[in-house]
Amino acid sequence: MTQIEQFNYDNKIVRNFGIATVIWGVVGMLVGLWAAIQLYEPAANLGNQFTTFGRIRPLHTNAVIFAFVGNAIFMGVYYSLQRLLKARMFSDMLSKIHFWGWQLIIVAAAITLPLGMTSSHEYAELEWPIDIAITLIWVVFGWNMFGTILRRREKHLYVAIWFYIATFVTVAVLHIVNSFQLPISLFKSYYWYAGVQDALVQWWYGHNAVAFFLTTPFLGLMYYYLPKAANRPVYSYKLSILHFWTLIFIYIWAGPHHLLYTSLPDWAQSLGTVFSIMLIAPSWGGMINGLLTVRGAWDKVREDPILKFFVVGITAYGMATLEGPLLSLRNVNALAHYTDWIVGHVHVGALGWNGLLTFAILYWLAPKIYNTSLFSKKLANTHFWLATLGIIFYAVPMYWSGWEQGQMWKEFGVDGRLVYPEFIKTTINILPLHIMRSIGGTIYLIGVFLMVYNLWKTMKSGKLVANESAEAPALVKENPKGEYWHRVIERKPTMLLILSLIVILIGGMVEMMPTFLVKSNVPTIAAVQPYTPLELEGRDLYIREGCVNCHSQMIRPFRSETERYGDYSKAGEFVYDHPFLWGSKRTGPDLAREGGSKLKKSDGWHYSHLVDPTSMTDQSIMPPYPWLAEQDLNTSMTASKINAMRTLGVPYKEGFENQAVDALNKQAEEIAARLKDEGIRDNDGLEISSKKEIIAIIAYLQRLGTDISKTETATN
Amino acid sequence: MFKQFLHGAEGMDQYLIFSMIVFMVFFAGVVAYLFLMKKEDAEELSQIPLNESTTLNDNTHENV
Structure with missing residues (x-):
């Protein structure tokens, strides 16, 4: 006779995640509203660099995705998992570490993002120490979840749990692969990948963050909470299984649709499109299954x-x-x-x-x-x-x-x-x-x-x-005689995890391996040279200010774009770009050829535009960046940055790091001299100092798009 | 103008065909799995979320 066991469900952890969901939801949405207002009233940034659109936009997306939705996932999973498995969570301590660790990560994000500490990868902006913390806390979550599964009293794993397992394993893979960075300091790093490869990894991650953080866990929640709320079982359990396997298989391939008409190899773009269209079937299968419930x-x-x-x-x-x-x-x-x-x-x-x-x-x-x-x-x-x-x-x-x-x-x-x-x-x-x-x-x-x-x-x-x-x-451990083989999988969590992992790895590997290993997929251009130290510092300021949130650097091969911006962008132009900065939105114009002959503006124009955009473009909604003209450029890490870039494959000569600051100062003085010639003065009527941050960002903007005009494309 | 794109398209056919074959094999496997699944098994599994009659009365309370 089977023994009846008594146990308790842990509702406190559910309550805690629920409260965190509500609090972070309000915060994230308020920040979103604030950012939205700045897009027609730039002065709503309160004249403060820490609250300007480029810095609070990633704060909004991170807060809503990882704080609001993230806590909602954990709230929903912790309640449903216990009931579906008829077991208390594996460890109260792990639950607590998970809860408080996740909240600390959110607080760290809320502090570092306004400070401009960002990797610039969309939805993965947090710097490397926080990335490591996310990995550790995610492992704690998985440990707690699998511990509970192993101690369950319900033999079969309901389909909601399949979605939770797929979420766990895929988010882990996505996060780790997209976080390969070379640290320069505690809060500065460069991505291991460059240009096209970086773009492919980022949008493989970005799209699948939507898929496996915003979609699959919520589908799992839907399959539990909707039947509970409606007090009737899911319309078709078989459809839910088809939904699960086809969705996780197809979703992982669709990332390149974020890069259509870019310099990504055409075959990868086509794969992204084909699998995106196929994605309608499982997605709608899930929707229909939900509605018919x-x-x-x-x-x-x-x-x-x-x-x-x-x-x-x-x-x-x-x-x-x-x-x-x-x-x-x-x-x-x-x-x-x-x-x-x-x-x-x-x-x-x-x-x-x-x-x-x-x-x-x-x-x-x-x-x-x-x-x-x-x-x-x-x-x-x-x-x-x-x-x-x-x-x-x-x-x-x-x-x-x-x-x-x-x-x-x-x-x-x-x-x-x-x-x-x-x-x-x-x-x-x-x-x-x-x-x-x-x-x-x-x-x-x-x-x-x-x-x-x-x-x-x-x-x-x-x-x-x-x-x-x-x-x-x-x-009861033993398997009933005569049971069909296919029911085995529904009670083998490890097998489910491994199968899910294999399924999601196929798409990623088919898309990424050729792009990384077949040289012809990223033709190089002989004229493209590494950034000068000043340009590199300027690029980092561009990243700090979140310029990529509003400006793309990717001219698509359309006449409307080449007429407006200049020649279309080529893969070989980005081989030294750690990270890529193609962007995904044009609130302002594309800047890929900002320094090229078609769009060339003077240093003085850029200075005035950065300090007060409306002085150069009437009715501009770009926020002023007066702090760039006030703050001195920090060159203490310039040598480390050159070293790091060389480690990543950028061909700086050995020993150049020792001359980097001198080279930087020389170029900065040339720009300051040109500003003087143009009659540009600061607010106090003084000449512009070559030590200011704005000089570096001008150098970077003036560099953009200049390589390509030097020579014809040459495949190495 | 599109020379660069065509150059990048090297081997495109094999990637697409390979991907579609992999998916079709996988899809066929899942459909076979579902075809073999007994209807009563599916119905039993779909009842799992609703099968919580074993919960006893609440025993410990805590203020908000």
Whole structure:
């Protein structure tokens, strides 16, 4: 006879992650709203370098993705995992280390990003010590999860757990591969990869961070919490299995669709497109499986705000996962890439799918673990409508704005010239839409504040059931005779982990190995030379200020772009770029040829533009960077940087590091002399010192795009 | 103008074909797996989240 065992579920850790979800959600969204306002009112940065768009945009994305969504994942996983396995979490200590470690990482991000300590890789901006901390805490999470799985009382692993396992293993691989950096100091490093290879790794990571941090864990949560909320099993368990395996297989290949028409080898771009289109099938399979789970319960959806959040959240998932593949079509991507369309697309997923599902789970969980009922259904319903309206008011202006940007950038007149050769014309045209977007964000945030109040009152009305008693039969180890072979996999977590790992590695390896190993995939250009020490320092300032958040450095092979910016970008131009700085958005113009003959401006123009952009471009929304003209350039690490670059393969001569600062000073003095000749003075009417940071960034900007004009392309 | 792109396309066919073959084999395997799966097994597994009748009354409470 099977022995019945008694045990407790740990609800305290669920509560802690829930509170962290809410707090970081509010913070992350407020920072997002602040950043959005700066895109039509740059003075909203309060004149402070630490709160300027380029620095707080990554703060917003990191806070929302890793703090809000991350804590929501852990909250949802810790509650559901225990119930699905009929076991308490493996170790309370590991749970605590996981919780506090993750919060410390978030705090470290909140401090370092405004300080300009960034690697510049999108959604992976944190510097190497924090990357190591993330790795360690992620291992703690996995250890705790697998320990619980091994001590379970339920033989079979429900499909939600498959998604959790795939999330764990894939995020680990993505994070490690994308974090190969060479440290220069405690908070400065250079990526091991350069140019095209760096871009491929980054967008393999970036796309799959969306896939395996924002999608697969939430699908796992959907497969647990939706049946619970609707009180009926998932529509088709078989479909959920097909959904799982095909989704994790296909998703990993789709990263290159972020790099269409760039210098990435064409075959890799094509692979990205093909697999992105194929991705519609499993994504919609999952959406349909979710929506059909509430079949026969639509009357409950009318009454129950939690189900409303689920249904609209899953619908948003469906919309975003249809739109994503469509944006991967070359002709659509040609128009949409670098525009606000992508911002709209991302936010349908983030606000709709992640946001609404998180709210649904919070509303469902809080009364459960506090042994009470929700304080106000009416408030939750109001939140639902505010959230839905907020998403619409956010997304529609962004789609509209993206369409206008794309069209205006490409429009030629009957005379064969660009109708809007000045980039600023497009910028001014979309400002009302940016205002509307921030109104949408505000509406969404008001809903969140209602939720905070509602949850707070709910928690106050009950008491936390910190240790919830349960009982279940002990796990019987032997396998029943006559059981089909395919059921074995559903109770073998290690096998599931290994199979998931193999499945996700196939796509990454097929795409990356040839790009790294076949030389013809990255043709070199003889004229392309390493940056001078001053240019290298300027490039690091460009990274610090987050210029890459608004300016691309990748001219696509379209006439509209070559007319505006100059010759299209080639892979060989970026071989010394650790990291690549191609960017993903053009709030301002592309800068790949900023120093080239077509766009060449004087040093004085750049100085004045950086100190006060409106002095050179009327109605510019670029924030002023007066601190660049006030702060001295720190050259204490210049020699180390040259050494590090040489280690990474940049051909600086042996011993050059000893002459680097002298070379830097010489070039800086030449620029200062040219500024003097142009009559440029600082605010006190004094000549510009060659020691200032602004000199370095001018040197870098003037260098951009100058190599390619020197000679014809030559494949080595 | 597109010379650079064409140059980078070396071996493109084999990568695409190899990728599609790998996926089709994998997909066929998953479909076979599901085809062999008994309906009652799937239904039993889908009930796991709803099968929490073993939870006893709450025994320890803690203030917010």
